[in-house]
Amino acid sequence: MLEDLARLLPTIEAGALDEAAVYRRERAGERADARRRRPGAQLCPICGTSAARFLPFGLFGRPNARCPGCGSVERHRFLWLWLARNTRALSGRLSILHTAPEPCLAARLRPLHGRRYVTVDRFDPAADLRADLAALPLPDGRFDLVISSHTLEHVADDRGAMAEMARVLRPGGTALLMFPYDPRRPTREDPAIDTPAARMAAYGHPWHLRIYGTDVVDRMRAAGLEPTLVDSRRVLSGHRRRRHRINANHLFACRRVVG
Ligand SMILES: [Zn+2]
Secondary structure, eight states: OHHHHHHHHHHHHTTOSOHHHHHHHHHHHOOOOOOOOOOOSEEOTTTOOEESSOEEETTTTEEEEEOTTTOOOHHHHHHHHHHHHHSSTTTSOOOEEEESOOHHHHHHHHHHHGGGEEEEESSOTTSSEEOOTTSOOSOTTOEEEEEEESOGGGOTTHHHHHHHHHHHEEEEEEEEEEOOBOTTSOOBOOTTOOSHHHHHHHHSSTTOOOBBOTTHHHHHHHHTEEEEEEEHHHHSOHHHHHHHTOOSOEEEEEEEOOO
């Protein structure tokens, strides 16, 4: 996706390509690199691919990042290991709502959970539901788990989206939320930053509307979600982070509270 964005940036900044068009292209075109590679020191916990090095990824070609088997990058592998350790998502059957579903995760989760696994996306024609996160066409308390990774920073009404995720979770259910997060600062956002070029300069991405900071927990609590911040460096040993190639990363494990 981001390699594509780097190439397309001049067109995006000229206003000739919008978010929906780019994300449709990504969803339609994303596929794993099928080339055969020799096993090595890196191991993808999602698809089991072993490689001497992973592929470069991102606007600046971050080295050793993307799994050649499933296309996962560091944050997907962190999310996966957290799911494996802390939920029954990989060992039992749960009702799961997955927003803007990453193909590397969806390919594993759907066979495990069947029709209890539901995907939602604003743009992706392959998603089970085409909907805005702030207005989910789903009943209250339907899901055990919501997975939403690198989605909320694209949503104007992110407070409404969090409230909707809480609403569709059963009491005690879990929302696993990831987004660009700076643990040293408050959230940076400004409605006046409203062009792809300005957002690129402010947030490092043409369609991100903010970089979350420490106050994000207040938004979660207001939505009925009680967050626990999980830092990859605190929960994974150095060996595991090197083996699975996981960088300094954060996720929020939020419990649905009622009342
Ligand atoms: Zn993989």
